[in-house]
Amino acid sequence: MARTRTSLSLEQIIEAAITTLDTVGAEKMTLRGLAAQLDSGVASLYWYASGKDQLMAIVSDELLGRALDEAEALERADQPHPKQFENYPPPEPDGRTSTGTAEGLLQIRRLVLCLFAQMLEHRWLASQLIKAGPDEQNSLSYWELVGQALQNSGLDLTRQLQASMVVSTYASGMGAEVSQRAIEREAAEDAEAQHTAQIDHWASFSEEDFPFVHSVLGEFENLDEASDFVMGLDLVLSGLERLTWD
């Protein structure tokens, strides 16, 4: 009277893996835990992926794909970025910038912010994207889209290549840093207290040795976790824009 053996599918596994990763994080997520959530055995997972690393690569590529879809949808709807970034309007292009360049930079901005939105939702994604090179399918598409947006910029080919890699690299690199800070913040039971404690700790250092840190402690309330990422992205794009002037 054995119950029917559970039957899996890659989509189910991906789904379960995402929720597990979201709740416990990348380090703490174990194949046994994942199998248990699927009401299945550990070894079964090895039929769908060669191991934990590849499984996470597959899952990451899935989320990267969703980011690409979102970006395409936004472009069709003529939206400059996902709605959660309304407080960060794209900077005005300079008068010296060709409309082709300005449009390309806006496309890049939209694309990267869509990816960053996924990173905010899935804190483990960025560091995983770092580990897996541009081998997976969607990773290549992402790079391609960034590059296409640069083709009308007037930059020479070498610069286009360099810029495309800088932008793609920026997203995962900076995203990983921001995600890490978010993870630490969430790990503390009381995030608010943790934050003020951190600031107090910094304030405890000698003002003589750390004048800048002291001068700036009061400004933290003006920032949220997305500020760094978006400002850095806009700095890079601003620098790229300026490259096209000469």
Added chain:
Amino acid sequence: MARTRTSLSLEQIIEAAITTLDTVGAEKMTLRGLAAQLDSGVASLYWYASGKDQLMAIVSDELLGRALDEAEALERADQPHPKQFENYPPPEPDGRTSTGTAEGLLQIRRLVLCLFAQMLEHRWLASQLIKAGPDEQNSLSYWELVGQALQNSGLDLTRQLQASMVVSTYASGMGAEVSQRAIEREAAEDAEAQHTAQIDHWASFSEEDFPFVHSVLGEFENLDEASDFVMGLDLVLSGLERLTWD
């Protein structure tokens, strides 16, 4: 007639850990291996650090400290950057930029490049710096130095804070990405063949779907592993410079 038990010191452990990490990488470095190299027992390491994580945090902070020392030495010698970056001269400041700002940006550039030099020498460093927040001593000093370089830039305090965090975050985030690619390249026995194989693989995708990738494949020979990092850094700094104009 037992041989004298080996006596350790934190400095020895750090030294051995660095060489071990350099040779086998962060994942493959085990406490047992480290203890063996020190001709000591595993449990002994726990007297000096609370575990593997803290040990790596200590080691990372040590290397960050060396980067700070190097930057200070270079500043005293009036060198714009470590000698391995001679092929990447700092960009000319624009006429609209105050000398105070231009000097500050150069200081930041020198500092970040010194850290990046350590990352090139120690491939595991960047991703480790991501994991450990700005708690350790030298990490705070690093942030402070970046901030001090911004104090004469004319930016308001909130912008100073934001910019300082963007720059510090950029270094480890982008460094982690670049390091990861270098690790993968070294993992292959024949790095050269691996590289051309990668390019061939990209070339195998349809030119219709990936026009940019195809257009740019021939440009890879113009880049080295430091290109991305330095160009991205200069883009960020260029964007910062432009922020001070308005």
Added chain:
DNA sequence: TTCCATTAGCGAACATTGTTCGATAGCAAC
């Protein structure tokens, strides 16, 4: 010199994890 608390070192065992192996059940085709 003797005693003893502190510092430092270490072997052995533990718990957890990714991974592999071999067996087996469902199932479709011949």
Added chain:
DNA sequence: GTTGCTATCGAACAATGTTCGCTAATGGAA
């Protein structure tokens, strides 16, 4: 009915971070 392929899983393996408890050295106080 036999065969072969797909999918599943329990059990065992190997590696690793960590803890426990015991022991050796050290050096100052009695």
